Amino acid sequence: MSKTKDRIMEGAIALFNLYGFSNVSMQRMADDLGLSPGNLTYHFPRKEDLMLSIYNLFQKEILFIIPNPEENKPDLVVFDNQIRAFYKLQQRFLFFYLDLLEIERSYEVIAQKHYAHINNQIDSLEAGLKYNQGLGNLKNNDDMKTLRFLAEQLWFTAVFWPRQIRVRGIDDNLTNLREALWQQIGPHLTSKGKNKVKLLLKMEQLDLQKLDHK
Amino acid sequence: MSKTKDRIMEGAIALFNLYGFSNVSMQRMADDLGLSPGNLTYHFPRKEDLMLSIYNLFQKEILFIIPNPEENKPDLVVFDNQIRAFYKLQQRFLFFYLDLLEIERSYEVIAQKHYAHINNQIDSLEAGLKYNQGLGNLKNNDDMKTLRFLAEQLWFTAVFWPRQIRVRGIDDNLTNLREALWQQIGPHLTSKGKNKVKLLLKMEQLDLQKLDHK
DNA sequence: GTCTATAGAGTGATAGAC
DNA sequence: GTCTATCACTCTATAGAC
Known part of the structure; x- marks a missing residue:
């Protein structure tokens, strides 16, 4: 797992927690993480891919x-x-x-x-x-x-x-x-x-x- | 209370129930009700005004x-x-x-x-x-x-x-x-x-x- | 009261240079 | 891997004709 990918996931979790899932756009995430939107979608092509990765992490931790x-x-x-x-x-x-x-x-x-x-x-x-x-x-x-x-x-x-x-x-x-x-x-x-x-x-x-x- | 205003409120409730509050735009409501967006915002200038009217109705009925x-x-x-x-x-x-x-x-x-x-x-x-x-x-x-x-x-x-x-x-x-x-x-x-x-x-x-x- | 038209900002997602 | 630039779309809300 690449370092940036990890950083994005943890950053996304923090932002989702703060503002709610629907209120955090990919744009806003990129800004807050100091990344370009293009870079963000390089690691997670769609918002759904990001959510899926976070979901798998969640399931691993709760089990x-x-x-x-x-x-x-x-x-x-x-x-x-x-x-x-x-x-x-x-x-x-x-x-x-x-x-x-x-x-x-x-x-x-x-x-x-x-x-x-x-x-x-x-x-x-x-x-x-x-x-x-x-x-x-x-x-x-x-x-x-x-x-x-x-x-x-x-x-x-x-x-x-x-x-x-x-x-x-x-x-x-x-x-x-x-x-x-x-x-x-x-x-x-x-x-x-x-x-x-x-x-x-x-x-x-x-x-x-x-x-x-x- | 005008007839159209009532129709909008009941129609909005039905659509919100079907698709979720966030997934029903004023645009979509107008389409589904056979109204122009302009007419819709004549009766309820902002989405919030519509929600407030519905909320008051809800409270009246539940009490x-x-x-x-x-x-x-x-x-x-x-x-x-x-x-x-x-x-x-x-x-x-x-x-x-x-x-x-x-x-x-x-x-x-x-x-x-x-x-x-x-x-x-x-x-x-x-x-x-x-x-x-x-x-x-x-x-x-x-x-x-x-x-x-x-x-x-x-x-x-x-x-x-x-x-x-x-x-x-x-x-x-x-x-x-x-x-x-x-x-x-x-x-x-x-x-x-x-x-x-x-x-x-x-x-x-x-x-x-x-x-x-x- | 009802309409058409549109402004202005935000959305997810893509193309292509470096 | 990372960037800039941009497309195509949707959102709320407003302006102004009828």
Whole structure:
């Protein structure tokens, strides 16, 4: 991968995050990156080619955080760490979560790829929940349908979080997302699971207090 | 309100729903409505003026379904009807729910108006939940924070529902939305409330069976 | 109220010199 | 690999005749 190609991709991500995917033209990108438009289209002939490269990068990075269903075995602590890592990645590819529908409308190829990706992500979440059911953290009387529902709900909340924040015009932070997600899991936890989560969130508060005193 | 003005607004809503707000130019609208561009801009000098008129219409219609917090006293049956009416309105102003962020990014005036509207809607939902707590349909040990959380979650689910559907490339229907919302309310229902909801959803199934036999 | 015509800026994408 | 120059198109918005 050439150095310039890399620079263009990272620059594009930054600009897309700032102004929104549709509001960054190839022209504007070239200006901001100190490149000629001709050079830009030498590396990425069409805007779609650039988007595709960025999309592949995105998918590579997210599969590192939330792996395929059969490999996803997170206990509650690991799951909380997955949320944190996901939030970070979401900030990095923010435009993607904000403008996803517009991107899908423009590029059919990405739409098709992403449909499959979403199903895979929800399957992974479901597998993780089932794993915790086996560990005794989640209630056993919850049937398959309930866990599937919960997985879809968690995906929904996490993925549309940044858009919701902006649509409402309020401030974003990781704590609120984590709270929203754990709140949804709450009713499905066993008492064992509940204690683990309480400990998890209490440790968090202690850490925060320590930071405050610094 | 002039007849042409009305025709333009309804035509614009239809086109926005079909192709997305950003993908319908004033030019294209004029063509599709059989009007000259000049005539269009006579009635609505800027695209923003048209959007503002549509937004005001939208707000008028939605307040008829979900009134202000102090007037919102829905028992569980009424609440279910509110969901149905909301879904219908959401289909009518579909583009608004799909492209809200893009509209807010383009028109600061609408953004400001809508921030307030959202808070009002969530307040109404919360008031409705509290009312049902008083009726004994919702658990009494749920504190204020929990009900607020639930109200935000319900708003979130309902508002981003159409976008989620499209982003995943799956088919939409009212039943799935209702199921998702009742699923979230489920853990907070008293046994009295649970029975009412069961009855509500069972009656629904009977109705559907009747329709099937027709 | 409705029309034609057009300004002026921005869009993605290409050609060809160096 | 990088540049300048430019095409063909679309966008919002305006001017002025009828």
